[in-house]
Amino acid sequence: MNAETSLAVARAALFGVAAVLLAIAPAGAEAQQFLPQKVVSSTIPANGDVNPYGVAVVPANFPMSGPLNAGDVLVSNFNNQQNLQGTGTTIIQLTPNGEVAPSGSASVFFQGSNLGLTTALGVLQRGFVLVGNVPTTDGTFATLQPGSLLVLDQNGNVISSLTKMLDGPWDLTIVDGFDHARVFVSNVLNGTVTRLDLAVGASNVTVTAAHVIASGYGVAPNDAALILGPTGLAYDPASDILYVASTDDNKVFGVARAGSRNKSEGRGAVVFKNKHLRGPLALTFAPNGHLLAANGDAVNADPNEPSEIVEFTIGGQFIGQMNVDAAEGGAFGLAVANIGNGVTRFAFVDDNAANITVSDTQQ
Numbered sequence: 001m002n003a004e005t006s007l008a009v010a011r012a013a014l015f016g017v018a019a020v021l022l023a024i025a026p027a028g029a030e031a032q033q034f035l036p037q038k039v040v041s042s043t044i045p046a047n048g049d050v051n052p053y054g055v056a057v058v059p060a061n062f063p064m065s066g067p068l069n070a071g072d073v074l075v076s077n078f079n080n081q082q083n084l085q086g087t088g089t090t091i092i093q094l095t096p097n098g099e100v101a102p103s104g105s106a107s108v109f110f111q112g113s114n115l116g117l118t119t120a121l122g123v124l125q126r127g128f129v130l131v132g133n134v135p136t137t138d139g140t141f142a143t144l145q146p147g148s149l150l151v152l153d154q155n156g157n158v159i160s161s162l163t164k165m166l167d168g169p170w171d172l173t174i175v176d177g178f179d180h181a182r183v184f185v186s187n188v189l190n191g192t193v194t195r196l197d198l199a200v201g202a203s204n205v206t207v208t209a210a211h212v213i214a215s216g217y218g219v220a221p222n223d224a225a226l227i228l229g230p231t232g233l234a235y236d237p238a239s240d241i242l243y244v245a246s247t248d249d250n251k252v253f254g255v256a257r258a259g260s261r262n263k264s265e266g267r268g269a270v271v272f273k274n275k276h277l278r279g280p281l282a283l284t285f286a287p288n289g290h291l292l293a294a295n296g297d298a299v300n301a302d303p304n305e306p307s308e309i310v311e312f313t314i315g316g317q318f319i320g321q322m323n324v325d326a327a328e329g330g331a332f333g334l335a336v337a338n339i340g341n342g343v344t345r346f347a348f349v350d351d352n353a354a355n356i357t358v359s360d361t362q363q
Contacts, residue, residue: 037360041100044354045108048081049088052349052356054121054131054171055282057337063127066154067109069095071339073347074109075356076117076131084139085226086116091131091156096345096358103354110156118188119231119282119333120149120172124181126200127154132169134188141221144168146189149196151205159203165194165210171282173233173242175259182259184213184242188229191217193244195258214255215264218248224329225279225298232283234291235259236314243271243291243314245280250299252280252291254314272316278302282334286311287344287363290319292336294348297328307331309348325352 043052054076058068068074072095077088092106101107110129120132134147149162149169168189175182183196193214199206217230225247232245235258242258246267255261255268272291279299284292295308307330311319324331334348339360347358 039094039096039098039100039358040355041094041358042103042106042355043075043077043092043349044103045077045090045092045106046104047090047111048104049077049079049090050081050083050354051077051079051085051088051351052354053078053117053333053351054119055333055335055347055349055356056121056123056129057335057339057345057347058123059125059176059337060340061125062123063154066127067156068093068154071096071345073335073345073356073358074121074123074129075333075349076119076121078116078118079139084136086134086136086144087114087139088117089113089115091117091121091129094356094358096360110152112150112158116147118147118170120169120185121333122172122174122183124174124200124205125176126178126202128152128159128200128205129154129156130172130174130183132172132185134168134170136226141226144189144227149185160205162196162207164196164207165212167192168227168229170229171231171233173235175235175237184233184235184258186230186233186244188219188227188231191215191219191229192264193230193233193242193255211262212264213258213261214242214244214253214266214268216267217244217246217253220248222298225296228279228298231281232293234283234285236285242268243283244268245283245293247279247281247296247298250277250279252277252283252293271314272312274312274316274318275300276305276308276310276318276321278305278308280310281332284334284336286336287338289314292334294324294331294334296332301328303328307350307352309334324348325350327352
């Protein structure tokens with residue numbers, strides 16, 4: 001083969017390789033999607049309830065005989081259509097399958113009356129939903145009532161109302177043992193945290209013990225937020241520490257021996273006190289072991305850093321923050337859950353826009 005023929009063969013080979021690469025490039029691009037898996041949907045149902053507060057994700061082993069599916073996101077509404085605080089009556093349900101609900105068409109899982117559903121929203125894997133209510137008669141602090149913790153079955157029917165050692169159940173976190181559970185509840189009216197020990201049966205939930213395990217958190221009326229007090233709770237079973245986001249104090253505390261103590265010894269130790277805290281509300285753990293707190297902006301507000309979700313370590317190191325809304329007061333309820341197959345579901349509400357954002361990440 002002469003030099004000219006060899007050059008022609010080499011050129012043909014190179015063109016062949018280029019053609020193959022061009023042929024496989026589109027498939028490769030499809031496999032490496034740039035757009036994140038994300039849904040933004042309205043939390044406003046047909047009755048016009050607004051001010052979304054609590055967020056919860058239905059666990060993977062939840063019974064499938066009702067309207068709820070594993071991975072569904074629930075959101076509790078605090079205000080009614082007239083935006084009167086403490087008068088919302090609905091829990092909406094979102095199945096994050098890519099379809100969104102326009103305003104006024106969010107799917108309703110539960111609707112009651114004279115409620116004011118709070119951030120205290122959680123799901124028991126045996127088939128129950130827990131939701132706190134702190135009602136008012138006219139949307140003002142003067143008519144604020146102690147409320148209760150409602151127990152709903154998997155079809156959204158009220159089966160009981162828990163009030164023992166509760167005074168304005170504002171948020172909660174659950175340690176779920178299937179036929180039993182420990183539920184930590186923050187009480188916004190008296191600045192305490194209660195632990196409820198529950199027996200979870202096939203058709204009912206009963207309180208076997210109730211203890212106030214922390215107290216002394218700041219409580220104050222607030223024109224924008226109605227009332228400030230202890231809110232978000234996140235429990236670490238390995239250390240037996242309950243982390244408490246105290247809105248009025250603008251701090252996050254750690255309560256030791258939270259799962260075993262039967263009395264209060266105060267607020268616990270200060271875990272996080274930082275300029276990036278602006279009235280922390282909801283609180284949860286991220287998969288990396290860090291804590292996430294939603295800033296409600298009622299304390300230490302900064303219009304240049306509105307509606308932030310703040311990430312920090314349990315040792316008190318600030319990591320970063322994410323903006324939820326361009327105006328203050330938008331960040332409130334949030335939830336992080338493993339929904340199986342290595343997927344983490346992150347959901348948070350924008351209180352200003354009355355919507356829920358759900359984002360999935362493959363770990």
